[in-house]
Amino acid sequence: MTTIQPTFSVSPFIRSDRRYSESDPARYYGGLHTPAYRVLNHVSKALLKAGLYGVCTVMNSRGQHKHISYESLFSVNIAHGYSAVTIGARMIFAVDEWTRTIYHIDSNGRLAVTDYYQGYDMTDVIAQVSEAIEVLADFYTADKLKALEEQRQSTDWMCYAAENVGVVRDWERVTVKCWFVKWSNKSVEWTKYWGRMTPSGSKEYKTTTGSHRSAYQVVIGSTTYWLPHSILSREWELHGGRTFKSDHSVDYFQFSGVIDTIDLPVWWLEKTIGVDWADKVEPIGRSEFFKTYVNKPRRRWNRR
Numbered sequence: 001m002t003t004i005q006p007t008f009s010v011s012p013f014i015r016s017d018r019r020y021s022e023s024d025p026a027r028y029y030g031g032l033h034t035p036a037y038r039v040l041n042h043v044s045k046a047l048l049k050a051g052l053y054g055v056c057t058v059m060n061s062r063g064q065h066k067h068i069s070y071e072s073l074f075s076v077n078i079a080h081g082y083s084a085v086t087i088g089a090r091m092i093f094a095v096d097e098w099t100r101t102i103y104h105i106d107s108n109g110r111l112a113v114t115d116y117y118q119g120y121d122m123t124d125v126i127a128q129v130s131e132a133i134e135v136l137a138d139f140y141t142a143d144k145l146k147a148l149e150e151q152r153q154s155t156d157w158m159c160y161a162a163e164n165v166g167v168v169r170d171w172e173r174v175t176v177k178c179w180f181v182k183w184s185n186k187s188v189e190w191t192k193y194w195g196r197m198t199p200s201g202s203k204e205y206k207t208t209t210g211s212h213r214s215a216y217q218v219v220i221g222s223t224t225y226w227l228p229h230s231i232l233s234r235e236w237e238l239h240g241g242r243t244f245k246s247d248h249s250v251d252y253f254q255f256s257g258v259i260d261t262i263d264l265p266v267w268w269l270e271k272t273i274g275v276d277w278a279d280k281v282e283p284i285g286r287s288e289f290f291k292t293y294v295n296k297p298r299r300r301w302n303r304r
Contacts, residue, residue: 013103176261177283
């Protein structure tokens with residue numbers, strides 16, 4: 001590792017053109033993201049804990065481009081081998097994917113340059129970003145966050161009418177594990193009508209459309225059943241621990257080759273499986289499911 005005289009930013013040492021892009025396999029550059037990932041994970045957890053995740057700009061999909069920032073206060077960026085951490089106008093950490101070199105300015109303003117290795121100590125970088133998050137937390141008090149949420153809700157799109165969406169009924173339900181086999185051939189087309197009040201005081205309207213399958217064939221226990229879409233209910237966990245409860249507008253199942261969970265009414269289980277349904281819903285094993293319902297032997301016809 002080489003230590004150089006105090007430097008304001010490492011950006012002059014990083015080439016502006018990128019070496020890798022979406023067309024390059026991730027194995028070429030994936031390892032270069034490891035140090036910055038530690039910072040990204042720390043920032044995500046710290047923002048969620050402080051309730052500030054929603055006020056930041058976040059792009060955290062499953063791809064090779066991830067970004068978290070708040071205006072000009074701080075940013076953490078990962079993109080196809082290139083990674084950088086910025087505080088204010090200072091880039092304090094970066095990895096040059098051309099030379100595979102790490103540039104890092106510590107809290108005392110000293111620049112360290114070293115060949116890339118995955119175990120690089122990111123403690124100082126995390127500490128500097130944490131200070132920026134503390135500044136953000138001091139600015140966004142509980143009252144300010146509440147006011148921002150109320151303002152956001154006042155300009156959110158509200159669905160004032162819908163066709164063929166249905167309602168998730170408040171039956172007594174239990175969560176049951178099952179294997180998904182296939183969809184029904186029939187689908188239901190739905191339409192939603194939305195309106196909102198813009199920040200300027202004017203009104204806006206829009207219409208959205210979509211469809212969902214009318215029923216799904218699943219294996220509960222060791223038996224196949226058709227589940228009507230109208231009786232189902234399900235919640236999904238979104239990024240950050242938030243939950244999304246289905247409003248009947250999307251399919252409840254996609255084939256994934258793993259066990260699914262679905263909320264079913266108790267009355268349906270008693271009517272379809274029997275009052276002793278609790279003893280009959282233990283799912284079969286994966287190999288048995290694939291052998292019986294996915295890789296079924298095909299009948300051969302003799303040709304003459």
